[in-house]
Amino acid sequence: MRAIFAGAFDPFTAGHVNIIKRAAALFDSVTVAVADDTGKNTAPVNVRVGIAKRSTAGIDNATVSAFHGLLSDFVKCFDEPVVLVRGIRNGRDAEYERDLSRVYKSLCGVDTVFLQADADSEHISSTVVRELAKLRAPLDGYVANGAIETVTEIYSAANKE
Numbered sequence: 001m002r003a004i005f006a007g008a009f010d011p012f013t014a015g016h017v018n019i020i021k022r023a024a025a026l027f028d029s030v031t032v033a034v035a036d037d038t039g040k041n042t043a044p045v046n047v048r049v050g051i052a053k054r055s056t057a058g059i060d061n062a063t064v065s066a067f068h069g070l071l072s073d074f075v076k077c078f079d080e081p082v083v084l085v086r087g088i089r090n091g092r093d094a095e096y097e098r099d100l101s102r103v104y105k106s107l108c109g110v111d112t113v114f115l116q117a118d119a120d121s122e123h124i125s126s127t128v129v130r131e132l133a134k135l136r137a138p139l140d141g142y143v144a145n146g147a148i149e150t151v152t153e154i155y156s157a158a159n160k161e
Contacts, residue, residue, distance in 0.1 A: 002078060003085045003113070006033035006071050010041050011151045012052045013129050015121035017144055019087040020062055022115055029061045030085070036068040042130060043154050051151060055144035072107035084112040089122045130155050 003023045009016060009032075016032075023030045032052050036045045043051075045066045052064045067074040075082055084104055086097045094114075101112035117124075129142050133155035139148045 001027050002080055002082045003027040003030045004033050004071075004075060004078075004082050005030055005085045005087075006035065006067070006074075008035045008038045008041055008126070009048050009052055010038075010043060010126050011048065011129055011133075011143065011155060012055045012147065013121075013124050013126055014142055014144060015087060015089070015117055015124040016052075017055050018118055018121050019085065019115050020056055020059055023085045023113075024059050024061050026113075027061075027083070027085075029063070030059070032056060032062060032064040033071065033074055034064065034066045035071070036066055047150070047154055051143075051147045054146040054150070057146065070107070072104055072110075075104075075108050075110050082110055084110055086112055086114050087117055088114050089117040089125070 005020055005023060020030055020032060034045060034049050034052055049064055049066050056062045056064060086101070088094050088097055097114060104110055104112060124142055129139065129151065132139055132142060133152050136152060136156050139151060143151050
């Protein structure tokens, strides 16, 4: 079965990598689906896809793909059974993701598997990483080593005034 882990990934974090590694151990393959435009992205989709690819390079059964429009339409493109994978860091995430999973179930009939964030990464969010990058703070442990330079460059430059 294929798992689809979707999001804006603005930027892709160490927490995302952790969820993908764990999903890759549970499913035949994992597709990281990077949303083309959510109306709030700092970096263009090709940059976010590149960061995701560098971050997941060591995960053999993971691929990265951009998608445009509704995730429910992207899911329908696969000729095999799929499940959505979502990471949960806290109670707020759990409520939000529960409601979102019901929307996807109604739109495309796909179930969602929730993976609780590891204690080492439950404090990591894209918002935190953007703020750290903006201030040029060290990103070790917050993003994959192969993506630190790009994340720092893109997100610190994007926030200069």
